[in-house]
Amino acid sequence: MPEAAKSQRPEPPTLDRFPHRTYxxxxxxxxxxxxxxxxxxxxxxxxxxxxxxxYDPDRPFxxxxxxxxxxxxxxxxxxxxxxxxxxxxxxxxxxxxxxSTTVDQALFQDGRCVATATAIVVxxxxxxxxxxxxxxxxDVLTSYGPGLAD
Numbered sequence: 001m002p003e004a005a006k007s008q009r010p011e012p013p014t015l016d017r018f019p020h021r022t023y024x025x026x027x028x029x030x031x032x033x034x035x036x037x038x039x040x041x042x043x044x045x046x047x048x049x050x051x052x053x054x055y056d057p058d059r060p061f062x063x064x065x066x067x068x069x070x071x072x073x074x075x076x077x078x079x080x081x082x083x084x085x086x087x088x089x090x091x092x093x094x095x096x097x098x099x100s101t102t103v104d105q106a107l108f109q110d111g112r113c114v115a116t117a118t119a120i121v122v123x124x125x126x127x128x129x130x131x132x133x134x135x136x137x138x139d140v141l142t143s144y145g146p147g148l149a150d
Contacts, residue, residue, distance in 0.1 A: 012078055012113035013106050018090025019145045020053045026083045037081035043073060046105050046117050049089035053103075053144060054121065061140040062123065066131050071100065072120040079114040081107070087114075092145040099123050099130035101141055 015021060024045050032038040047070075054068045062068065081087060087107050094102035103119040125131040133141070 012116065013090070014113070015088055015090050015106070015108050015111070018092045018104075018106065019143070020049065020091040021088060022049055022052045022091075023086050023088045024048050025086050026081070028083055031083050035082075037083060039075075039077060042075055042077065042081070042107060042115050042117075045087050045089055045107055046073070046075070046115075046119070049091040049105055050103055050119060050121065053091050059140055061134075061137040063125075063131060063134050063137060065126050066123050068121050069124055070119050071122050073117060074119075075115055075117045077115050079109075079112065081109050081114050085109060093141045094118070094145075096133070096138055096141050098132050101133075 026037060030037045030041045050070065054062070087109050090106045090108065092104050094104045096102075100120055100122040103121055105117045105119065106113050107115040107117075123131050123133055123137070
């Protein structure tokens with residue numbers, strides 16, 4: 001990689017920058033022919049973090065009759081993930097809109113950041129259309145860190 005490109009890449013975040021943390025155990029079936037965890041599995045690991053935040057039974061905030069859908073997911077792969085082991089998933093809220101929110105995430109193996117991601121998650125009603133967040137939902141989302149972006 002050219003030196004100019006290296007100098008423009010921001011330092012990867014650390015797990016302590018994420019107010020919501022969880023983990024996933026790696027399975028042998030997650031690996032590919034090269035012997036590392038397949039890139040498609042990264043999206044599944046990130047989904048674990050979003051799902052645990054958005055559907056936490058101890059802190060429910062979806063409005064009645066609503067659910068959440070991921071409308072966009074962008075992943076920056078920084079390093080390989082190797083089996084066996086576990087992957088820590090950090091999740092925080094970046095911005096809150098009317099019915100959608102930006103979710104910033106990172107994956108870590110053995111304390112090293114191996115990927116960063118940004119997702120757009122939308123609250124949708126029974127009709128499948130965006131449903132504005134209630135004040136309660138905004139309060140819960142805010143507790144997961146708007147403004148903490150690196």
